[in-house]
Amino acid sequence: MNKFSARRTTNKYEQKLNASPKEVFPLLCPTMEYKWIQPWKCDMMYSESGYAEDNCVFKTDFPGDLEPETWIVSQYQKNKTIQFIRFNNSIVIRQNIFLIDNEDNTTTAIWEQIMTGLNDDGNKFIEQFKDEVYFEEVSTLGQMLNYYLDKGEMLKIMD
Secondary structure (H helix, E strand, O other): OOOOOOOEEEEEEEEEEOOOHHHHHHHOOOOHHHHOOOOOOOEEEEOOOOOOOOOOEEEEOOOOOOOOEEEEEEEEEOOOEEEEEEEOOOEEEEEEEEEEEOOOOOEEEEEEEEEEEOOHHHHHHHHHOOHHHHHHHHHHHHHHHHHHHHHOOOOOOOO
């Protein structure tokens, strides 16, 4: 019997975006994120359309991640919600993004992340993960997204 006990952390962040869900939703796509997230890099593994869709699969490898990650779009409700399951050998993350139409050409975006350790390395990563790191990351994404929605170009955060 396995005596491993997985650790889990949940983070939630709400922000206002300066456009309707119809304008925001298409940008929550691994292909479209090249237009507004700096730095963004992924390898599309499977997508019939070339864009985010149900069961789309892509990979990322960012310096702050424990290991390279595989992402699967596991829920896709156009203009309402997208869910990504991200995983590697040590952790699995469910990333939900819910979009609420404020009926004034703005959107309330609710970002929810549930991270579970799959081994001791994953548990250690989760134990050291600070809520502030997630909030800063999502806040920065919101700033980049709002800038793109307002200006039509990427917010340069690095040279």
